[in-house]
Amino acid sequence: DAKTTQPTSMDCAEGRAANLPCNHSTISGNEYVYWYRQIHSQGPQYIIHGLKNNETNEMASLIITEDRKSSTLILPHATLRDTAVYYCIVRVKGTYKYIFGTGTRLKVLA
Amino acid sequence: NAGVMQNPRHLVRRRGQEARLRCSPMKGHSHVYWYRQLPEEGLKFMVYLQKENIIDESGMPKERFSAEFPKEGPSILRIQQVVRGDSAAYFCASSPSTSGTDNEQFFGPGTRLTVL
Numbered sequence: 056d057a058k059t060t061q062p063t064s065m066d067c068a069e070g071r072a073a074n075l076p077c078n079h080s081t082i083s084g085n086e087y088v089y090w091y092r093q094i095h096s097q098g099p100q101y102i103i104h105g106l107k108n109n110e111t112n113e114m115a116s117l118i119i120t121e122d123r124k125s126s127t128l129i130l131p132h133a134t135l136r137d138t139a140v141y142y143c144i145v146r147v148k149g150t151y152k153y154i155f156g157t158g159t160r161l162k163v164l165a
Numbered sequence: 166n167a168g169v170m171q172n173p174r175h176l177v178r179r180r181g182q183e184a185r186l187r188c189s190p191m192k193g194h195s196h197v198y199w200y201r202q203l204p205e206e207g208l209k210f211m212v213y214l215q216k217e218n219i220i221d222e223s224g225m226p227k228e229r230f231s232a233e234f235p236k237e238g239p240s241i242l243r244i245q246q247v248v249r250g251d252s253a254a255y256f257c258a259s260s261p262s263t264s265g266t267d268n269e270q271f272f273g274p275g276t277r278l279t280v281l
Contacts, residue, residue: 067246084205096254096275097274097275098169098256098258098272098275099258101269101270101271104269105253131259135211142207149221151213151260152210152213152221153200153208154206155200155208157207158207161189
């Protein structure tokens with residue numbers, strides 16, 4: 056079973072920031088938080104990952120709470136092409152198995 | 166630098182036939198993973214292979230399903246005597262050889278299997 060819970064769906068206006076929450080209350084100290092997205096049933100696309108510090112790359116920012124029980128993926132300026140299902144996954148460092156939940160279906164509105 | 170390639174992209178089989186799905190990992194990657202996705206569900210891990218070795222097949226159904234990753238050529242996921250319940254999208258992912266368990270996995274576009 057997935058160790059994360061996410062809202063089923065969210066809407067976001069184009070050009071605004073999209074904030075996607077994820078709860079992982081049972082996360083262990085050696086587990087990373089990964090985010091992937093899946094557009095139109097294509098293969099999942101890696102977005103970002105982190106352990107305990109906030110992370111930022113060209114696609115998004117990842118904010119992890121101090122107790123690590125939850126995190127938020129931020130798309131700073133959502134576009135229509137960001138419409139996708141976003142998956143939050145916890146993964147033990149040194150292991151390979153991703154356990155996907157059902158994700159959040161983000162719809163960016165014009 | 167080509168990404169993970171899968172073929173065919175769409176495959177239609179009748180019940181009882183065999184399905185063969187191919188996956189070519191990214192250049193330099195020798196770790197391959199197969200996942201299955203049923204409609205409206207997340208991906209489910211099936212099997213993890215390195216060249217000529219099956220490392221973890223805990224997600225594979227016990228019967229009819231097999232996977233290989235030969236020294237030369239693509240990884241193959243083989244489903245014998247397909248049934249309607251095998252209809253799904255099958256995704257392959259690969260990761261680098263030097264630290265495959267620590268790096269993110271790169272996914273292919275998937276093969277959509279339809280069993281009539």
